Amino acid sequence: MNTAARRIQRIYLGLTLGNTLAASFIWGVNTLFLLDAGLSSLEAFAANAFFTAGMVLFEVPTGVVADSWGRRASFLLGTITLAVSTYLYYLMWQLHAPFWAWAVISVLLGLGFTFFSGAVEAWLVDALRFSGYEGGLEAVFGRGQIVAGVAMLVGSVAGGVIAQATNLGVPFLLRVGVLMVMFVVAFALMRDIGFTPERSVHPLRATKELLVASIDGGLKKPPVRYIMLAAPFTAGVGIYVFYALQPYLLELFGDPKAYAIAGLAAALVAASQVLGGWLAPRVRALFRKRTTVLILSVVVSVVILVSLGINRVFWLALVLLAVWGVVAAAAGPVRQAYLNDMIPSKQRATVLSFDSLMASSGGVVVQPVLGRSADLYGYPASLAFAGLIEAIAIPFLIASRRQHAPADVASDAGVATAVPDAAAGGPADAGASDQAPRPDGQP
Template sequence: MVATERSVRFTYYTLTLGNTLAASLIWGINTIFLLDAGLSNLEAFAANAFFTAGMVLFEVPTGIVADMWGRRVSFLMGTVTLAVTTGLYVLLWRVEAAFWLWAVVSLLLGLGFTFFSGATEAWLVDALEATGFDGQLESVFARGQAISGAGMLAGSVGGGYLAQLVSLGAPFVLRAAILAVMFVVALALMRDIGFTPRRDARPVDEIRQIAASSIEYGLRVPAVRYLMLAAPFTGGVSIYVFYALQPHLLDLYGDSQAYGVAGLAAAIVAGAQIVGGLVTPRIRGLFARRTSALLAVDALSALVVLLIGLIASFWAVLVLIALWGLLFAASMPIRQAYLNGMIPSQQRATILSFDSLMASSGGIVVQPALGRVADVWGYPASYLIAGGLQALALPFIARSRAERAPADLAAA
């Protein structure tokens, strides 16, 4: 079958929908699942920190897989790894395993996601260029964001009520099954287009080249460097904010067994993600520069996180969650288009993986630290600190804006 830019977009949207559906089945109850297994808040968020540590440790090795064997192979390996580690999570929950076992499996869970990060996005951008796509990347990323939101909405609501009706382990089992289906779908639809894998390369040489490329096309480019330095604050805070919503909402609701309510938090974020993806072009059109849009959206997001910590009303917090999700969803396509516009095609997977590594590195420190704050002073206090940490990203985005990169001025 001859690839067209339309078929490329269809494949990307299909893979995005399936993967998000599988992943989001546990997003609404993951923290409750860990607490139910006997872990404290500190241990639960430390397990999440090991997950993000896995993403940091394995970003470069899996980037080599994408470069040497292709983005398609990387995606397929990701589905297999995630399916297996998800099954191991259920086993640990059943036996109420020791924390160190959770740490090891969480690390391997991070490995699974690194096979996707960078490689899938790089596959899309290169394939679109190779098939003559002449539109704006924001439009594709925004549509993908909306489709991802639809998958997250279905998965988070379904996962929450499946946990309530069957058991907390049931959404994890279903997630592994869907990942197996996605392996077959990717095998049939995904082909490396506009990129030729370097299968004769040597891993050690590749590591050196990746390190050199990350510095040459990433850290040595001021506009890219400052954007990446903002990532640990936005990435580390966002993952804590999302997962802490589950027990925090149950506290506000007054029923620790209402897992459907916990799933509601993820569902609201999913709905906001759909809307955010659809309104991204309008938000982008309000600003001459992409970085101006990022500054405004990220500042508002930090303020909303602070308000979640200050307000004790269940219904008011639901509204704030929707607003936070909308802001987060609206910022991502703009950031993706800005970053992709500043890096060359051959180094795209490498730089995108390094950017993901930077975002994950923030979660290693932020999650257990804020989890400890929640243990000692409660979830509201942890949200107040989280809002302050997210605001620390703003000076770095402002420095990136000051570089006046051509990608910052691209037409909306």
């Protein structure tokens, strides 16, 4: 990796560190925060569903911001929007606001995160290619995941401990403060490199054109389409499980006020992310095809979630949770590299945002359904149901594998050059920048 590429990677890792730290202060206590505000389990996860609905609603319009105004502008707008909406969350908790208010602000939170989704990843990939980096993307994404895992470990543990020492609202204020710091850092360091924003087109026309481009570059290409169609089931379940583990572990532990234990759940996932990020390129090297890694990760996840559903032992739940996190984390960079190697640079942010839209759409439905099942049958049963829902993703991943896309067998030494006509319905730039010699959360 040359000097320019190393600088791009350092900026990417710094943005990832700060953003994840800010977000993770509340990850260990978010569900408990909503329940403490007077919401039922159904309402708490419905509020999260409104968050994901906001992401679905705004993914493409904010993709226009990233592709028309620039990735840097999108990141800056995201930090401001998230800081304001997080502070409003804190105010609603103090006021014990009605559910409709939580729904509205959750949508605003979703808007904030859509400014990040796709934009930072696209910024990284384009800047690396422009700087002459020719290595595999798994290694860079893996390092990013390690940094994110460390930040999440620190933030989630600190958030749980601070909440127990003070109250459930303080971690939200900490998030606001760190987000404002990240605005200053990004403003000073982040520049659009290897990409020129298209600012001449009217926003509505640009939205339409980029929506068409995201469909052409995504859903119309079979190997990409099937990966995107699997996302609602894997991501929707993943979001629910992450937040359901807080009350689930407290129930097994036997103390509903042990907020530090809730933070431990997020911390375990964070530590798993660090290990998974380190393992990603090594796991990838064990298999000829990237889709093999993705399919196996879902199969293992389903087995673990069903096991969590029948488990009643606290320490065993921690072990299963750690394994679940490592498996998901090791597969994450492989999926990112697989998609990026099939997406042309000019529409990269939009197509990646569309992929995030597909993932968020699953959360809109899955979270309230599983939240209701937790009200009726308890959190253990809801985790088992979650595993069954995630299993629906497996046939889609197998279908993507059967398209034999070059990106499926791309090595760490480079990327695929094109998706063939037979597999994708037409030629495509498979990830190289148009100009020759790529950080993203949850309430």
